[in-house]
Each structure stands twice: as structure tokens, then as C-alpha cells.
Amino acid sequence: MRQNFELANALSAAEHTDLVILLTKAADLLKKYAVNLSPEERKSARSVAARRESYVRHSLRAARQHEQLLPRDFNVSDYSSLMEQYDQHKNISVIVNELTELVNDTSVAIGQELMSYTDTLYNSLKIARSRNASVEHTLAELEEYNSRSSNEDGGGYKKAE
Secondary structure, three states, rough: OOOOHHHHHHOHHHHHHHHHHHHHHHHHHHHHHHOOOOOHHHHHOOOOHHHHHHHHHHHHHHHOOOOOOOOOOHHHHHHHHHHHHHHHHHHHHHHHHHHHHHHHHHHHHHHHHHHHHHHHHHHHHHHOOOOOHHHHHHHHHHHHHHHHHHHOOOOOOOOOO
């Protein structure tokens, strides 16, 4: 019944617990230094987008070359430190995005497997319905759950023809 996914090699309960603890510790560490912007702040912030990064890096180099021409309250060292922080957080973001994609893909694959099992069960019960009246209540329950979920997400069992 399994498809081409390596889901048989899933994490053990102990490995899952260890991973959750490790990720929680990493998240707690990051939260100490992270900033949480409001949606309004996110929209209005002028940030370093992909095309602006080169501009910022060239500006930092110019600031180092012409520090004597800048206002007294302009701290080139702080500017440089912010660039280092940006690079560090960018590296973290890449790792988190890669992990998020892996976790999401695995969740989708597990969901596909679950639906395959569920469909096989449902279809088997439909066939058994004609030979076993006690299955009728179970099928009615499954169809009720399915009709609710299909209204929410557009999915659901297809009616047999």
C-alpha cells in the first residue's frame, strides 16, 4: 500500500521527542534576539529586498571609505555590525526555510498515505455492506465526517456509480 516515500523509516518516538526538544531549544534561543513586527510594521518597513542587498553592501563599503564625510552620529561600526547580523539571520532563514519545506513535504506524503489507507478501508466497507448489515452504521458515520470535511476543503469521497 505504501507509495515511493521512505515513510517506513519514520522517526522513533524517542527520536521525535529529541527532535522536538532540540527544535524548541533552538526556537527559544532565537526568540531571545528576534524581533516580532506587527503586520503594519511589516508592510511599511523599508527592508533589504533581493535587489537592495547589493546596494546596502556597496553603501557600507562607501561608508568605510568616506567615514570622515559622514555625520558625527553615523556609526560605521554599528552599520557594519548590522550587516553581519543580517548575514547571520539570512543563514538562519535559509536553514529554517529548507527545514520547513522538508517538514511540509513529509506531512503531505504522510497525508497521501493516510488517504490511501482511508480510501481502501472505505471502499472495502462499501463492498462488505451488501454482506454485512452492521457495516452500514460505520459507513454512515464515515460519510458524515467526509461530507463535513469536503464542505470545508473541497475534497471527499466520490459517490460510487
